[in-house]
Amino acid sequence: IMLTQSPATLSLSPGDRATLSCRASQSVSFYLxxxxxxxxxxxxxxxxxxxxxxxxxxxxxSGSGSxxxxxxxxxxxxxxxxxxxxxQQRSHWPTFGQGTRLEIK
Amino acid sequence: QITLKESGPTQVKPTQxxxxxxxxxxxxxxxxxxxxGWIRQxxxxxxxxxxxxxxxxxxxxxxxxxxxxxxxxxxxxxxxxLTMTDMDPVDTATYYCAHTRKYFNNWFDSWGQGTxxxxxx
Numbered sequence: 001i002m003l004t005q006s007p008a009t010l011s012l013s014p015g016d017r018a019t020l021s022c023r024a025s026q027s028v029s030f031y032l033x034x035x036x037x038x039x040x041x042x043x044x045x046x047x048x049x050x051x052x053x054x055x056x057x058x059x060x061x062s063g064s065g066s067x068x069x070x071x072x073x074x075x076x077x078x079x080x081x082x083x084x085x086x087x088q089q090r091s092h093w094p095t096f097g098q099g100t101r102l103e104i105k
Numbered sequence: 106q107i108t109l110k111e112s113g114p115t116q117v118k119p120t121q122x123x124x125x126x127x128x129x130x131x132x133x134x135x136x137x138x139x140x141x142g143w144i145r146q147x148x149x150x151x152x153x154x155x156x157x158x159x160x161x162x163x164x165x166x167x168x169x170x171x172x173x174x175x176x177x178x179x180x181x182x183x184x185x186x187l188t189m190t191d192m193d194p195v196d197t198a199t200y201y202c203a204h205t206r207k208y209f210n211n212w213f214d215s216w217g218q219g220t221x222x223x224x225x226x
Contacts, residue, residue, distance in 0.1 A: 008160065017113075018146065019199075031210060033212045033213075035152075035213075041200075042201055042203075042216035042217065042218055042219055043152065043213070043216055044216070045212055045213060048209070048212045048214075049210060049212075054212075054214065055214075071166050086152055088212075090210055090211045090212070092152040092212065093154065093155065093167060093168065094142075094157075096151055096152040096153065096154070097151070098151045099151050104179075105164065
């Protein structure tokens with residue numbers, strides 16, 4: 001199952017609302033997760049099962065969607081949120097999207 | 106607190122076999138549902154899942170790399186070992202190990218810091 005993330009790069013300012021998209025080549029039900037990766041660091045699990053926040057993740061992060069279309073929303077960007085975001089599905093075997101780079105405008 | 110750390114060579118030559126060790130603490134690979142996976146990331150590129158081993162010794166491999174990968178566990182040492190044969194420069198990447206749980210839908214909820222492996226003659 002291929003995951004396509006859009007946009008590849010998103011340029012926003014602190015305080016803005018960010019909307020990141022992940023589309024699966026076939027239905028993955030709600031079996032989708034989102035990870036955040038900062039330069040030189042390992043990925044960190046943000047959202048699992050499409051809409052559940054992982055432990056310690058701030059409430060400004062939310063996930064939605066099912067089937068083939070998913071969205072990660074950051075309600076009001078903080079300076080530390082500028083990073084690369086990956087979606088991942090777990091049907092059959094795990095695959096990741098190619099990532100969305102969230103950069104400061 | 107769960108921690109994982111990858112170790113192994115920083116450089117290997119083409120055609121050689123890579124052996125990476127993941128040493129972990131804060132959980133046991135004898136506990137029901139627990140697993141450890143390997144994921145890699147070429148410089149500037151996306152993540153790619155490689156392999157996964159569960160507490161019951163169930164092993165999973167990426168279909169595209171299955172013929173080159175072997176994953177094992179040593180529960181007495183709290184270690185998981187991944188070997189990859191016939192290394193090529195395209196295998197240059199940061200290799201991560203990560204904790205997962207089968208009953209948590211296999212999401213990777215804790216990651217090691219990663220280790221960069223360069224394949225070059």
